[in-house]
Amino acid sequence: MPVVTLEDIKSAKKTLDGVAKKTELDCSRTFSTMSGNQIYMKLENLQRTGSFKIRGAYNKIANLSDEQKEKGVVAASAGNHAQGVALGATKLGIDSTIVMPKGAPISKINATRSYGAEVILSGDTYDEAHEEEERYAEETGATIIPAFNDTDVIAGQGTIGLEIMEDLPDVDVVITPIGGGGLLSGVATAVKEINPEVEVIGVEAANAASMTASLKQGSLATLDNVDTIADGIAVKKVGDLTHKVVSNYVDHVVTVEEEEIAHAISLLMERAKLIVEGAGATTLAAVLNNKINMQGKKVAIVLSGGNIDLDMASTIIDRGMVKAGRRVTLLTSLQDVPGALSELLGVISQTGANVISVSHDRLCPEISLKQAQVQLTLETKDEEHINKIMTKLNDNNYKSKRIR
Missing domain, CATH: 3.40.50.1100 (Rossmann fold)
Structure with a gap:
């Protein structure tokens, strides 16, 4: 017997009518060009509460008995x-x-x-x-509402698969994140029952790959530790129900690294103007880092949530700027005399870089008593621009090194 059926998922869709939004399936020209495929983004980051979770939770609670509802x-x-x-x-x-x-x-x-x-x-x-x-x-x-290992929860999450198939019936590949496996199980059931030829792929963070480990050993595996910026899928052990569904319906499970997730988050912000949390960005990370062998396909990727911590988002933006050559931090030294710092900044201005911050240190033990160490953080255009700045400084007798 299947864990959930297509009829279960269709029933969940009726239950969710007026509660969960039917989120947009948006075609991205940018990511299509970058990947060589037609990329459609299922925008669950714009769902009520900021993630897909309302679908499964509401469906589970709605199906409780009157006695269970009374007890909360x-x-x-x-x-x-x-x-x-x-x-x-x-x-x-x-x-x-x-x-x-x-x-x-x-x-x-x-x-x-x-x-x-x-x-x-x-x-x-x-x-x-x-x-x-x-x-x-x-x-x-009170009744415990499981996060993923429950038939009503899985059926609720599966309504995403129904919506994808309604909006893009000729889709070739559907990709979702994996945490405990509820989302992937529901989507895979819906998609495969409607069209078995559609490829369904799950994506885990490499530092939290509990489904990968379970599939490899053929039974539930428990990880000793999970450590990922994709906290929404940081699960040590998947469920027995979700493991069964994934084993039966899912074509491939792949993993992505932390830097790949971070880069996908920053790309979604900059190019698609979307705020997506780490878990949701894993699907784009898998596509852009060639984790899946495909070209010229119609691909639906589920961006499962947008509830990212602002401090984490800020760090990712800063690191992304450095990686893209849009920001650089340099260390140099100059004579500790009036006007010396002004002269240095004059040289910087000639390069067209924008100064973000300056730190002037006379007490650094690594330089002579007549010098001051200066740390500069600059806004730049790209790596070529950074190289020109370094050359300009050296030509003007400022020995400099890049520290970030």
Whole structure:
């Protein structure tokens, strides 16, 4: 027997009518040109609560018995699942409690509360929050809403697959991220039941590749550690249900590295004007880094969420600028006399670079007492521009080195 059927997913679609948005499937000329394929982005980062999770959470809660609804629901999560459960329960008039680790970002705590949930902060890790979730459920009778390993949750996530097939019936390849496997399982079931010829591919962060490990050994594998900027898919162990569906329906599972994910996030911001979290950007990262052997195909990639921490986004932008040659930090020295810094900046201005910051240090032990060390961060055009700046400085007797 299948874990979920196409009819289950169609039923979930009716349940979600008026709750989850039918998100746009947007063709990207930029990413199509870069990859040699026709790339269509399924914009679940613009879904209610900022991710696809509302689909599965609401479908699960809506299918509870009256007795279960009366006792409320509980979930352990520090991210998208928390907000999906909170909103889903509130829409149905059901009490919800979300257990979050004590160190959860205040923005996510506040967002979850704003959707109507009571938030309990417990433990320092997700596993400790999960223990409190189970204790709370046993004490109160509340129903635990799983993040991925549940038939109603999988069916809800599968509505994304239905929408893709409705909007692009001649699609060749569908790619989704993998965390616990609920999203991939639902999408794969919908797509393959409608058209078995469509290739379905899942993408994991290399530093959290629990599905890859499970498929390799033919049974559920538990990772010792997960460490990735794609926190939405940082799962040590996938579910037995999702493992079964992926084994039956999914053609390939590939992994992407941290720098590849970060670069995809920055490209989505700069070229598509989209805010996408690490988990959601894995699909584009896989396409642009040739993890999948395809050319000239119609490819739908699921951008699963947009709830990225602002500090992380800022760091990714800064690192992306450096990698693209758009920003550089140089170290040089000059005579510690009046006007020396002004002369240095005059040389910089001749190169057309924009000065972002200047640090002037007279106390550095690595230079003579009559000198000062200067660190410059400059906005530049590209690597060629940086090389011209270095040459200009050297021609004017400023010994300089690039430190970033």
